[in-house]
Amino acid sequence: MGEFDLLARVRERLPAPGPRVRLGSGDDAAVTVPGGATATSVDALVDGVHFRREQSSLAQIGRKALAAALSDLAAMGAEPGEAYLVLGVPPDLDEPGCLELLDGAAALATETGTSLAGGDVTRAPALTLAVTVVGHAESAEDLVTRSGARPGDALVVTGELGGAAAGLLLLEREEVRSSLVSHRATNDDRGPVARQLEPRPRLNAGRALAEAGATAMIDLSDGLGGDAGHIAEASGIGLRIDAAALPLAPGVAEIARAAGLDPLELAASGGEDYELLAALPPERLDEAVAAVTARGETQLTRIGEVVADGGVEIRLPGGRRSKPRGFDQLDRTGPR
Amino acid sequence: MGEFDLLARVRERLPAPGPRVRLGSGDDAAVTVPGGATATSVDALVDGVHFRREQSSLAQIGRKALAAALSDLAAMGAEPGEAYLVLGVPPDLDEPGCLELLDGAAALATETGTSLAGGDVTRAPALTLAVTVVGHAESAEDLVTRSGARPGDALVVTGELGGAAAGLLLLEREEVRSSLVSHRATNDDRGPVARQLEPRPRLNAGRALAEAGATAMIDLSDGLGGDAGHIAEASGIGLRIDAAALPLAPGVAEIARAAGLDPLELAASGGEDYELLAALPPERLDEAVAAVTARGETQLTRIGEVVADGGVEIRLPGGRRSKPRGFDQLDRTGPR
Numbered sequence: 001m002g003e004f005d006l007l008a009r010v011r012e013r014l015p016a017p018g019p020r021v022r023l024g025s026g027d028d029a030a031v032t033v034p035g036g037a038t039a040t041s042v043d044a045l046v047d048g049v050h051f052r053r054e055q056s057s058l059a060q061i062g063r064k065a066l067a068a069a070l071s072d073l074a075a076m077g078a079e080p081g082e083a084y085l086v087l088g089v090p091p092d093l094d095e096p097g098c099l100e101l102l103d104g105a106a107a108l109a110t111e112t113g114t115s116l117a118g119g120d121v122t123r124a125p126a127l128t129l130a131v132t133v134v135g136h137a138e139s140a141e142d143l144v145t146r147s148g149a150r151p152g153d154a155l156v157v158t159g160e161l162g163g164a165a166a167g168l169l170l171l172e173r174e175e176v177r178s179s180l181v182s183h184r185a186t187n188d189d190r191g192p193v194a195r196q197l198e199p200r201p202r203l204n205a206g207r208a209l210a211e212a213g214a215t216a217m218i219d220l221s222d223g224l225g226g227d228a229g230h231i232a233e234a235s236g237i238g239l240r241i242d243a244a245a246l247p248l249a250p251g252v253a254e255i256a257r258a259a260g261l262d263p264l265e266l267a268a269s270g271g272e273d274y275e276l277l278a279a280l281p282p283e284r285l286d287e288a289v290a291a292v293t294a295r296g297e298t299q300l301t302r303i304g305e306v307v308a309d310g311g312v313e314i315r316l317p318g319g320r321r322s323k324p325r326g327f328d329q330l331d332r333t334g335p336r
Numbered sequence: 337m338g339e340f341d342l343l344a345r346v347r348e349r350l351p352a353p354g355p356r357v358r359l360g361s362g363d364d365a366a367v368t369v370p371g372g373a374t375a376t377s378v379d380a381l382v383d384g385v386h387f388r389r390e391q392s393s394l395a396q397i398g399r400k401a402l403a404a405a406l407s408d409l410a411a412m413g414a415e416p417g418e419a420y421l422v423l424g425v426p427p428d429l430d431e432p433g434c435l436e437l438l439d440g441a442a443a444l445a446t447e448t449g450t451s452l453a454g455g456d457v458t459r460a461p462a463l464t465l466a467v468t469v470v471g472h473a474e475s476a477e478d479l480v481t482r483s484g485a486r487p488g489d490a491l492v493v494t495g496e497l498g499g500a501a502a503g504l505l506l507l508e509r510e511e512v513r514s515s516l517v518s519h520r521a522t523n524d525d526r527g528p529v530a531r532q533l534e535p536r537p538r539l540n541a542g543r544a545l546a547e548a549g550a551t552a553m554i555d556l557s558d559g560l561g562g563d564a565g566h567i568a569e570a571s572g573i574g575l576r577i578d579a580a581a582l583p584l585a586p587g588v589a590e591i592a593r594a595a596g597l598d599p600l601e602l603a604a605s606g607g608e609d610y611e612l613l614a615a616l617p618p619e620r621l622d623e624a625v626a627a628v629t630a631r632g633e634t635q636l637t638r639i640g641e642v643v644a645d646g647g648v649e650i651r652l653p654g655g656r657r658s659k660p661r662g663f664d665q666l667d668r669t670g671p672r
Contacts, residue, residue, distance in 0.1 A: 022373070022476040027483070027570070028411040028554060029375035029469075031476050037358070038374075039365035042468060044422045044458045075364040086380045086422070086466040120466070122380045130422040130456070130466035132378060133365075140358040140367050147363070218364060234363070 006095055006121055010102050017115035020081055020136070030117040032082060037140040040132065041072035047090070047127040051197075055171045058097050059104030060197045065129035066105045068221065070112060070201035071274040075219040077144045077210025078135025080203055082117040083109060085131050088124025105131075112203055142210060149216035149235035149279035153306040156288065158205045158276045159298040161224060162256070162263065163249030165270020167196030169259050179258045192251045199274040204295035209278045212288035217278040223271040228312045231277065238310035243268055244317050247301045268314050279306050342431055342457055346438050353451035356417055356472070366453040368418060373476040376468065377408035383426070383463040387533075391507045394433050395440030396533045401465040402441045404557065406448060406537035407610040411555035413480045413546025414471025416539055418453040419445060421467050424460025441467075448539055478546065485552035485571035485615035489642040492624065494541045494612045495634040497560060498592070498599065499585030501606025503532030505595050515594045528587045535610040540631035545614045548624035553614040559607040564648045567613065574646035579604055580653050583637045604650050615642050 010025070017024045023031035045065045047053050053061070066083060073080050085105060089098060098121075109116050114133070137143050169176045170193055202219070209217060216235050218227045224246075228239050243264040256263040275298075280288055285302065292300040313321055343361070353360045359367035381401045383389050389397070402419060409416050421441060425434060434457075445452050450469070473479050505512045506529055538555070545553060552571050554563045560582075564575050579600040592599040611634075616624055621638065628636040649657055 023479075023481060027481045028408040029377035029414070029471065029479075031412075031479050031481075032374050032376065033372075033476055034370045034374055036369075038368050038370055040368065040418070040420060040454060040468075040470070041365035042420045042422050042454060042456045042466075044424065044456045044466065046424060046458055046460045048461070049459045072364040076367075078365070082376070084376060084378045084468055086378050088380065088382060088464060118376060118378060120378050120380045122382055123385045124382045124464060125384070125461045128424060128460065128464060130378075130380065132376075132420055132468040134376070135365065140369055143359075143365075143367050145359060145363045145367075 006098060009099060013099065013103065014106060014116045015110045017117060018081065018113065021115045021117050024115065025118045030082065032117070034136060036136060036138045037143060039073055039076040039078040039135040039137065039143055041069060042130060042132045043069040043072065044128065044130040053127060056197050058101040061127070061129070062101035062104030063108045063198060065131050066108050067199045067201050067274065069131040069133040070114065070203060071199070071219040071221065073133055073135035074201045074203045074206035075217050075276055076135060077142065077206045077214065077217065078137050079207065080112050080114040080133065081136045082115045082134045083131055084117060085119040085129065087119065087121045088128030089121060090124055090127050093127060112201065144210045144214045144217040146216050146218050146231050146234035149231055149237050149306045151237055151306050151308045152282065153215055153279040154282045154285050154302055155239060155241065155304040155306060156278050156280065156300050157247065157303050158202045158292065158300055160247045160249035161273050161275060162252035162267030162270050163192045163195030164199060164272035165266050166249065166252045166255040167192035167194070169255055171196065173259060176255060176259045180255065192249065192255060195249060196272060199272060201274060202276045202298060204297040205292045206276055208291035208295050209276065209280065209288055212280060212291045213284045214278040214280045217276055220273045220275045220277055221271060223269045224267070224277065225269050225312060225314060227277060231279065232312050238307040239304060239312045240307055241304035241312065241314045243314050245301065245303045264316055342434055345435060349435065349439060350442060350452045351446045353453060354417065354449065357451045357453050360451065361454045366418065368453070370472060372472060372474045373479060375409055375412040375414040375471040375473065375479055377405060378466060378468045379405040379408065380464065380466040389463060392533050394437040397463070397465070398437035398440030399444045399534060401467050402444045403535045403537050403610065405467040405469040406450065406539060407555040407557065409469055409471035410537045410539045410542035411553050411612055412471060413478065413542045413550065413553065414473050415543065416448050416450040416469065417472045418451045418470045419467055420453060421455040421465065423455065423457045424464030425457060426460055426463050429463060448537065480546045480550045480553040482552050482554050482567050482570035485567055485573050485642045487573055487642050487644045488618065489551055489615040490618045490621050490638055491575060491577065491640040491642060492614050492616065492636050493583065493639050494538050494628065494636055496583045496585035497609050497611060498588035498603030498606050499528045499531030500535060500608035501602050502585065502588045502591040503528035503530070505591055507532065509595060512591060512595045516591065528585065528591060531585060532608060535608060537610060538612045538634060540633040541628045542612055544627035544631050545612065545616065545624055548616060548627045549620040550614040550616045553612055556609045556611045556613055557607060559605045560603070560613065561605050561648060561650060563613055567615065568648050574643040575640060575648045576643055577640035577648065577650045579650050581637065581639045600652055
């Protein structure tokens with residue numbers, strides 16, 4: 001497979017670029033005219049670390065790589081603009097496979113109004129994707145960082161939690177799968193496996209939250225406990241989270257029990273949900289709920305509050321407290 | 337090694353970001369206020385494909401990854417702005433190694449006025465670097481693409497050619513090394529090995545050429561023949577190159593002969609010199625030579641002209657013609 005041939009084939013398949021893109025893929029660099037402020041993030045996925053090729057279609061892998069990167073733009077409240085994709089191709093991935101993967105990314109790009117404006121292709125020992133995304137806002141002040149949460153703010157989360165972790169349990173643990181023979185958790189549109197393999201960046205909700213006065217925001221890639229800790233540290237405040245208020249994704253309770261885990265702990269520590277966690281003044285909570293709901297993408301749930309200090313505390317029913325940490329109990333131990 | 341710990345250590349070591357960067361590494365995304373137009377390019381390097389760890393210091397690898405990416409900005413005539421680095425860390429690379437690699441990139445960032453504004457770290461089976469760079473210009477029209485060359489334009493190249501390919505011959509072929517026992521080609525500042533391991537992006541020359549009216553420009557990463565072909569195709573013109581006019585890097589003649597190769601063919605087809613090839617109106621040639629020389633980075637050599645059609649023709653002494661192609665005769669066959 002020639003790198004140039006593949007790039008030419010890819011260019012043929014890309015959706016038309018957005019108005020800010022003056023020159024897309026095929027020159028030394030893409031040329032854009034951003035205006036205002038830009039938010040830029042990079043995200044890398046490696047086979048055996050972030051996904052397993054035997055568990056995903058190539059289209060799902062391409063789609064997830066872009067979704068994970070766009071989720072960072074959602075967490076800034078930015079409008080998605082351009083994406084640049086580095087593809088590391090292992091010896092056993094042929095050109096049709098590369099194109100299937102890129103088609104998966106291109107489909108999400110089209111759905112979200114993102115221009116795939118450039119990229120690079122190289123050989124690599126394992127399938128590797130690195131995605132750079134650029135989002136836009138009228139000014140830097142319109143973008144929401146992790147560092148503005150203030151004591152008294154309400155803490156909210158979009159969508160539902162634990163679904164991606166439950167999906168990973170189904171994919172990785174044969175004994176969980178087999179104990180749930182009656183469960184309908186399949187690769188359908190809303191099941192836990194789909195939450196794991198085809199996450200959706202909450203771009204509309206992120207912009208609604210930014211407009212509704214969110215003081216701090218982060219996307220839940222590492223898990224609620226760990227990501228809440230990033231907000232607490234960056235803002236210099238504490239967070240009190242009521243685990244009983246967490247919106248559980250469908251199937252989480254059943255799958256967690258089959259795996260011998262507490263469903264609320266799974267929701268509080270499971271990664272890759274790519275929902276948004278935000279702080280905002282309590283007097284703007286109703287406005288935020290209405291704004292997020294109006295966009296039709298997902299709903300908003302109040303799960304706690306910002307306090308002056310004390311780090312992150314997740315209160316479980318019965319007075320137990322969860323350790324705030326990332327989700328690391330699954331057997332996803334690295335490249336094989 | 338914890339990803340978060342490493343990222344925190346990295347942030348401590350970064351040079352202060354430039355004035356366009358409102359928020360650097362450590363949030364969901366970096367925030368910049370570009371103004372005007374931006375040029376964005378991504379470039380990936382993988383151990384065993386683009387370098388070999390046993391031939392380079394880690395600092396050289398980090399430096400080269402950023403240099404290769406910045407070279408694309410040089411070829412647009414853009415001012416370097418921000419860089420975002422994805423690092424795929426293999427099991428045998430420890431935290432001090434990662435930091436040495438990042439220090440190498442940071443040193444070049446400081447030298448070139450580039451802000452290392454973000455990144456991502458992941459495990460990977462082989463050392464992998466993906467660098468996204470963003471450059472700036474007052475308007476999109478100030479940036480030089482590959483597609484504006486016109487018949488009658490002069491064709492010029494910066495610096496010297498063949499040095500990186502000669503350095504690769506020294507690194508890869510024991511019989512070349514041993515036949516050159518008396519040769520001083522070492523890892524010093526100007527030798528062929530340094531040209532291979534520590535290329536320098538021609539950022540100042542690129543901006544000087546853009547200001548002097550370059551109609552098309554590309555950086556020589558794949559080799560003169562192949563990269564000239566990209567300009568010819570994008571501009572819809574032909575290129576006539578006089579191989580005898582090519583500025584040979586020191587050591588190229590001796591090393592090529594030791595390897596049984598024609599020095600001019602090596603210079604015409606060897607990749608990774610990261611010099612710039614540009615077309616410009618002949619009446620502005622003197623201005624361009626003076627502008628490039630005045631910046632003190634390198635010199636400019638006229639090597640041919642743009643004609644109406646006929647693809648790329650490289651005329652060798654004695655009436656021979658070289659095939660215009662990338663440099664692929666070396667044994668750099670991929671991940672091991």
